[in-house]
Amino acid sequence: MDCTKALELLSASLDNELDRASEALVQNHIRICTRCRTEYELEKLTRDAVRRTFKRVRVPADLSAVIAARLESELEPAESPSFFRAFISKPLAKTALSMSVAVAVFLLFVVTIPSTNARHTHAVPNDGNIIHETYSSFDGMMNGTAPQFTSSDPNAVKEFLASNANFPANVPPLKRCRLMGASYSKDHNEPVAHIVYKFGNDVVYVYETRFSSIMNGGGLNLPPEVQREMARNGWYVENHVPNCTLIVWKGDTATVCCALAEMNKQRLVSALAP
Amino acid sequence: MDERTNSKHREFEHEAVPHMEILYNYAVRMTGSRDDANDLLQETFLKAYRFWDKYEKGTNIRAWLFRIMKNSYINRYRKETKEPDTVDYDKIQNYYSSIRDDSADANDLQEKIFGGLLEDEVAQALESLPEDFRTVVILCDIEGLSYEEIAEFVDCPVGTVRSRIHRGRKMLRGKLFEFARKRGYVTND
Numbered sequence: 001m002d003c004t005k006a007l008e009l010l011s012a013s014l015d016n017e018l019d020r021a022s023e024a025l026v027q028n029h030i031r032i033c034t035r036c037r038t039e040y041e042l043e044k045l046t047r048d049a050v051r052r053t054f055k056r057v058r059v060p061a062d063l064s065a066v067i068a069a070r071l072e073s074e075l076e077p078a079e080s081p082s083f084f085r086a087f088i089s090k091p092l093a094k095t096a097l098s099m100s101v102a103v104a105v106f107l108l109f110v111v112t113i114p115s116t117n118a119r120h121t122h123a124v125p126n127d128g129n130i131i132h133e134t135y136s137s138f139d140g141m142m143n144g145t146a147p148q149f150t151s152s153d154p155n156a157v158k159e160f161l162a163s164n165a166n167f168p169a170n171v172p173p174l175k176r177c178r179l180m181g182a183s184y185s186k187d188h189n190e191p192v193a194h195i196v197y198k199f200g201n202d203v204v205y206v207y208e209t210r211f212s213s214i215m216n217g218g219g220l221n222l223p224p225e226v227q228r229e230m231a232r233n234g235w236y237v238e239n240h241v242p243n244c245t246l247i248v249w250k251g252d253t254a255t256v257c258c259a260l261a262e263m264n265k266q267r268l269v270s271a272l273a274p
Numbered sequence: 275m276d277e278r279t280n281s282k283h284r285e286f287e288h289e290a291v292p293h294m295e296i297l298y299n300y301a302v303r304m305t306g307s308r309d310d311a312n313d314l315l316q317e318t319f320l321k322a323y324r325f326w327d328k329y330e331k332g333t334n335i336r337a338w339l340f341r342i343m344k345n346s347y348i349n350r351y352r353k354e355t356k357e358p359d360t361v362d363y364d365k366i367q368n369y370y371s372s373i374r375d376d377s378a379d380a381n382d383l384q385e386k387i388f389g390g391l392l393e394d395e396v397a398q399a400l401e402s403l404p405e406d407f408r409t410v411v412i413l414c415d416i417e418g419l420s421y422e423e424i425a426e427f428v429d430c431p432v433g434t435v436r437s438r439i440h441r442g443r444k445m446l447r448g449k450l451f452e453f454a455r456k457r458g459y460v461t462n463d
Contacts, residue, residue, distance in 0.1 A: 011440040015414065017421045043440070045388045046447045050415040053396040059298045063312050067294070067319050071286070 134207040134258040147181030169193040170251035188219030199271035318343040337426040399449035407442035
């Protein structure tokens with residue numbers, strides 16, 4: 001084998017792509033030819049440097065969620081993007097919106113969560129974090145605290161809250177849910193509205209307070225990482241327990257809402273569709 | 275939703291979605307940016323979904339998806355970059371002559387070029403390769419595909435893949451040598 005032929009086959013030899021006969025010829029040649037051997041070794045070093053430098057990366061979960069959602073919206077154009085738009089006060093960045101839809105829809109056909117009948121109560125500190133307040137109010141309500149005002153009319157509920165809570169609470173008109181009623185309370189000296197809906201047989205509870213109440217100085221608070229997440233995506237979701245989901249978003253009247261329900265994320269998102 | 279759409283969706287999920295990772299990796303390496311890779315991956319899967327009925331069942335699905343991505347990449351980025359389409363091989367060839375003449379001892383040479391190599395330099399070197407060469411190097415050395423599968427991906431004979439890999443690595447080496455020279459490990463005389 002001459003140098004020209006050997007050089008042509010060097011890469012293939014290095015990558016184990018040659019048949020046995022050609023491989024033997026190449027190896028014989030580089031044993032006797034310093035120049036081709038140098039080439040071979042340098043190519044190997046180059047290849048190894050590339051292999052060493054670039055590790056394969058995983059597809060970020062939010063990206064696969066976005067793709068799943070976009071495929072889904074191809075499927076059902078009528079149902080597509082505007083999901084949370086009516087819900088969230090400021091216009092969302094395109095990606096943020098598609099993210100919200102994404103997470104929702106992704107879960108719709110990727111995640112299946114076994115249902116359980118056991119009720120989970122939440123041990124949370126009484127620290128003014130409205131997420132904690134939401135969990136404990138929810139537990140109180142599930143253990144029998146009835147709403148102060150019972151009505152399925154959003155305007156009546158709104159009026160009740162306006163006259164008591166002293167802030168323009170927002171009663172989201174959730175067309176897939178039945179409005180059950182609402183309560184008003186003071187939480188760490190800040191006015192809070194509690195709104196109760198039913199989605200099928202499940203309770204959807206919404207904790208709502210003024211946005212200013214959670215900002216610096218207010219008695220209530222929302223962890224900075226949650227606020228960042230909301231700024232980025234328009235909402236924040238957590239479900240430590242698969243069958244219990246909490247979603248936080250900014251209401252359209254300078255309020256902040258936390259919805260909590262004993263259902264998976266997908267189901268709660270679909271319950272909250274305006 | 276009618277049954278046909280539904281089954282198309284399931285089929286797509288089953289056949290195409292599992293290959294997201296290899297495509298994402300390719301996109302990251304081609305664009306050199308996670309954000310661009312995000313866009314490219316989304317565009318690819320959306321197109322693939324729309325043209326799903328054009329996919330011939332039983333053929334290499336990864337190659338099919340790859341070609342969609344490659345086209346999207348070209349449409350999106352090629353006009354924006356000033357990348358020359360032709361490579362000055364003479365110049366590259368000269369590097370090697372100079373390397374060779376500089377140092378008769380391969381070990382010494384290896385140490386000089388590869389000893390102090392930084393990750394960032396390798397990344398830059400890879401990015402500097404013309405598309406066709408970058409593509410085969412990525413598919414071979416990062417994705418670990420066989421020459422045959424690469425040939426299917428890029429739609430050319432195995433022999434072409436082989437020579438592109440060889441030349442791609444040579445160009446890389448030239449770049450790495452340049453970095454070494456800048457660092458002062460290798461002198462140019």
